[in-house]
Structures are given as C-alpha cells and as structure tokens.
Amino acid sequence: MCRRMKDDCAAIMDPSSPSPKILYPEWQHEYLAALVELDPKTLFERVRAAETAIFNRLQAISHNPDSHAERQAIEDALAGLRILKRDNLGYPDWEKK
Numbered sequence: 001m002c003r004r005m006k007d008d009c010a011a012i013m014d015p016s017s018p019s020p021k022i023l024y025p026e027w028q029h030e031y032l033a034a035l036v037e038l039d040p041k042t043l044f045e046r047v048r049a050a051e052t053a054i055f056n057r058l059q060a061i062s063h064n065p066d067s068h069a070e071r072q073a074i075e076d077a078l079a080g081l082r083i084l085k086r087d088n089l090g091y092p093d094w095e096k097k
Contacts, residue, residue, distance in 0.1 A: 024070055026060070027053035031077045034084060043088055047081055054078065 022028045030053040034046035054074055061067040085091035 024057070024073060027057045027074070027077070029053075031081070034081065040089065043084070047085060047089070050077070050081060 022032075027050065030046065030050040034043065034050045037043040037046045054077060057070075058074065061070060082091075082094070086093050
C-alpha cells in the first residue's frame, strides 16, 4: 500500500491489527492517497489536499493537550510530504545546507 514511505504509514496505522486501521481519519486518508499517487498532476492535488486536511486538523486539536501522539504522526506526515514534493514534484530541498 505505501511503497514509498513504509515508516510513515506504520506511524499512523495500527500495525498490531491484522488489517491495519486508520488512526486519524480526519487527515490520514488524504495523506495516504498522496503517498501512493504516481501521476504528477494528480500528486500535486493530493499533496495539497493532504496539507489542507492536516492544517485543518491542527487547528481542531490546537487546544487539546492530549493529542501528542497525533501531533507526532502529523509531524512525520508533513516530513513525508516534503520528501514527496522534493523528489516527485521538483520542489527545492529546504533542509540542504
């Protein structure tokens, strides 16, 4: 399912389940769709949709101190999206020094 970034997928899915379930449906569907998209035009749209869903979720949980695990998953997902944008959409490498 997540050929490009297995670690990112494992971080947001329950690996102990025989059929991994989505832990954060408010944004994870869009993120996973971006990870498996191969067409560059569609990938751009899927990345944008994932970033929007993540932003909206961050707004929703901004005052919830009990959402540490989801915040970490979001941080990991955003790092995955940056790699996707750099490697597949020609965005610059912002971490390059």
